[in-house]
Amino acid sequence: MKGENKMLDPICDMTVDPAKAAGKFDFDGTTYYFCSVHCQKLFQTDPAKYLAAADTCMTQMDSRTASPFYETLGFFGPPLAARMNAELGRTYSTSKHLNWVFAPTSDARPGWGSENARWGNYDAYGLMGSTTDSSGYAFSMNS
Numbered sequence: 001m002k003g004e005n006k007m008l009d010p011i012c013d014m015t016v017d018p019a020k021a022a023g024k025f026d027f028d029g030t031t032y033y034f035c036s037v038h039c040q041k042l043f044q045t046d047p048a049k050y051l052a053a054a055d056t057c058m059t060q061m062d063s064r065t066a067s068p069f070y071e072t073l074g075f076f077g078p079p080l081a082a083r084m085n086a087e088l089g090r091t092y093s094t095s096k097h098l099n100w101v102f103a104p105t106s107d108a109r110p111g112w113g114s115e116n117a118r119w120g121n122y123d124a125y126g127l128m129g130s131t132t133d134s135s136g137y138a139f140s141m142n143s
């Protein structure tokens with residue numbers, strides 16, 4: 001299947017085809033692929049630092065009971081949790097992060113989250129925006 005062997009660059013989260021990667025680096029039993037020599041060099045300077053930072057973020061997010069997101073940052077949670085679980089033996093909750101992507105509200109901004117309805121004649125499913133303000137707005141990309 002096309003795209004089946006794509007990997008995420010651990011520095012910039014860009015999707016990388018291992019056969020076309022600008023570089024790769026083996027660390028702690030895992031091969032990491034990079035979009036550029038710049039990203040590879042950053043990672044190689046201290047790979048444990050980047051993995052520790054990712055663990056700190058995921059541990060903090062896993063400890064929350066409600067979505068801390070109302071824009072698109074939460075979209076990175078499910079693939080990062082799944083990857084770290086599969087490659088590093090972590091046990092982050094992929095279902096919690098996935099459910100937050102589709103949550104209609106958040107701790108950070110109550111009443112804002114994933115749209116799960118039509119707005120008049122417009123399909124708003126999957127957009128992020130106000131789920132309680134009928135005169136609000138929604139968007140597809142933001143951070």
Ligand SMILES: [Zn+2]
Nearest residue numbers: 009012035039
């Ligand atoms: Zn990169």
